[in-house]
Amino acid sequence: MIVESSDQVARFTLLKRFPVPRNFKVTPESRIEKGRTWPAPPGASRIKTFEVYRYDPERDGNPRIDTFEVDLDDCGPMVLDALIWIKNKVDSTLAFRRSCREGVCGSCAMTLDGTNWLACTRFISDMSKPATIYPLANLPVIKDLVPDTTHLFAQYEMIEPWLHATTPTPEKERLQSPQERSQVDGYYECILCFCCTSGCPSHWWNGDRFLGPAVLLQSWRWLADSRDEAKEKRLDTLEDPFRLYRCHTxxxxxRTCPKGLNPGKAIAEIKKMVVEREG
Amino acid sequence: MRSPLARAEGLGSAKGGVKHWWAERVSAVALVPLTVWFLGSVIAHAGGDYDAVITWLKTPLASLAMIVLLLALFHHTALGLQVVIEDYVHSDARFAALIAVRLGCLALASAGIVATLRIVFSP
Known part of the structure; x- marks a missing residue:
C-alpha cells in the first residue's frame, strides 16, 4: 500500500505464494530440506510456530527449515522480537540482521509469509499459521536470514547518490523553496532495505544490468532535487534498455514497500523525464 | 576478481532505449482506435459475401486504415517480442531470436500491405 500522509501506517497486503512447484529450477545443493523442531518451553500457554530458513555455509548440507515454537507471553509483539527471543533463548546460532527495531534502518528486511517486509514492523499476530521466515529472495545467502547485498549497493554506488553541483558552495546552505522541497517527498524516505528489488521479477531475470526499483527510486530522489545540477549525467547513466527500461511496471x-513508498511511480517519472529531454 | 562496482557498471550505459520505449507506447495508443475500427468493420461485414468485403476494402479510408493498422500492429509486435526475448533468453540464441522476430514481423507486415494494395488496384 502507498502511504499518502504521515498519520497513515504502512500495512502489508496479503499475497499468497504463486502456485509453482516447490524447488522449481532450484539447483540440488540449494533445495530446502526439513530441519529440526524446537519445542516451546514447558508451561508455555500461548504458542506461535515459526518456520525459519536456516543455512550455514561452514557446515555441509542443504538449507533447511527449522520449526520454532515461541512463547508469546515471554516475547514482544513483533516478528523481530520473536527472532531475538529465539536467538536468546533457543538457538543462539540463528543469524539475522537487525539494528533500529523501529523501521528506519532497513536491516531486518526478510520474506515473511511469502512477501518482503521488515521483521520489526510486522506484528506476530498478522502472521499466518505457521509463520514462515525466509531471507530476501534472489540474493546469495551468507548465513540463515542474512543475504549478500554487495551487488545492490554497488548498483546504488553507480548512480552517485549525493548532491552534484558546480555552483560554488554558498556560505550557508543551498536554498530550496518549500514547494521544491516537497518534490522529494515520498522518495527521500527510502531506507534501502531492498524489499522491492528482491521482489522484482525483472531484477530476478536481469539483475546484473537492471538497476532495480530501490536504486531507481534513489535516482529519482536526486533527479527531483532542485539543488542538483547533474541531470544530464544522471539521465545518461540511466537511459539504457536494461538499466531503466527493464522495468515493465x-x-x-x-506492493511490498514497508515504508509505503511508490518505486513504480518514481521509475515512471524517470521515463517521463527522459522523454521530455528528447523533445 | 572484478570489483562489485565494475560488475554493476558492466559495459556502461547504452544512452538509448527511450525511442524503443516511446515507439511501443505510441503504437499501443494508435492500436486502440485501429483495432476498434477493424473489429467493428469485420462484424459489420459478418454476413456479407466476398464482393462486399472487397468493395469495402477498396474504399480509400478502409484501405488506408488497414495499411496503418498493419504497420502499427507489426511494429508493436516486434518491439514487444524484442523485450520478451531480452528478458528471458540469456543464451547465444538471443541474437538469432531477435533477428528472426524482426524479419518475421517485417515479412508479415509486408505480406499484409501487398495483399491490401493488390485488392485496391485490382480491376
Whole structure:
C-alpha cells in the first residue's frame, strides 16, 4: 500500500505464494530440506510456530527449515522480537540482521509469509499459521536470514547518490523553496532495505544490468532535487534498455514497500523525464 | 576478481532505449482506435459475401486504415517480442531470436500491405 500522509501506517497486503512447484529450477545443493523442531518451553500457554530458513555455509548440507515454537507471553509483539527471543533463548546460532527495531534502518528486511517486509514492523499476530521466515529472495545467502547485498549497493554506488553541483558552495546552505522541497517527498524516505528489488521479477531475470526499483527510486530522489545540477549525467547513466527500461511496471515493488513508498511511480517519472529531454 | 562496482557498471550505459520505449507506447495508443475500427468493420461485414468485403476494402479510408493498422500492429509486435526475448533468453540464441522476430514481423507486415494494395488496384 502507498502511504499518502504521515498519520497513515504502512500495512502489508496479503499475497499468497504463486502456485509453482516447490524447488522449481532450484539447483540440488540449494533445495530446502526439513530441519529440526524446537519445542516451546514447558508451561508455555500461548504458542506461535515459526518456520525459519536456516543455512550455514561452514557446515555441509542443504538449507533447511527449522520449526520454532515461541512463547508469546515471554516475547514482544513483533516478528523481530520473536527472532531475538529465539536467538536468546533457543538457538543462539540463528543469524539475522537487525539494528533500529523501529523501521528506519532497513536491516531486518526478510520474506515473511511469502512477501518482503521488515521483521520489526510486522506484528506476530498478522502472521499466518505457521509463520514462515525466509531471507530476501534472489540474493546469495551468507548465513540463515542474512543475504549478500554487495551487488545492490554497488548498483546504488553507480548512480552517485549525493548532491552534484558546480555552483560554488554558498556560505550557508543551498536554498530550496518549500514547494521544491516537497518534490522529494515520498522518495527521500527510502531506507534501502531492498524489499522491492528482491521482489522484482525483472531484477530476478536481469539483475546484473537492471538497476532495480530501490536504486531507481534513489535516482529519482536526486533527479527531483532542485539543488542538483547533474541531470544530464544522471539521465545518461540511466537511459539504457536494461538499466531503466527493464522495468515493465509489474509493481511488486510498490506492493511490498514497508515504508509505503511508490518505486513504480518514481521509475515512471524517470521515463517521463527522459522523454521530455528528447523533445 | 572484478570489483562489485565494475560488475554493476558492466559495459556502461547504452544512452538509448527511450525511442524503443516511446515507439511501443505510441503504437499501443494508435492500436486502440485501429483495432476498434477493424473489429467493428469485420462484424459489420459478418454476413456479407466476398464482393462486399472487397468493395469495402477498396474504399480509400478502409484501405488506408488497414495499411496503418498493419504497420502499427507489426511494429508493436516486434518491439514487444524484442523485450520478451531480452528478458528471458540469456543464451547465444538471443541474437538469432531477435533477428528472426524482426524479419518475421517485417515479412508479415509486408505480406499484409501487398495483399491490401493488390485488392485496391485490382480491376
Amino acid at each position: 509489474i509493481l511488486n515493488c510498490t
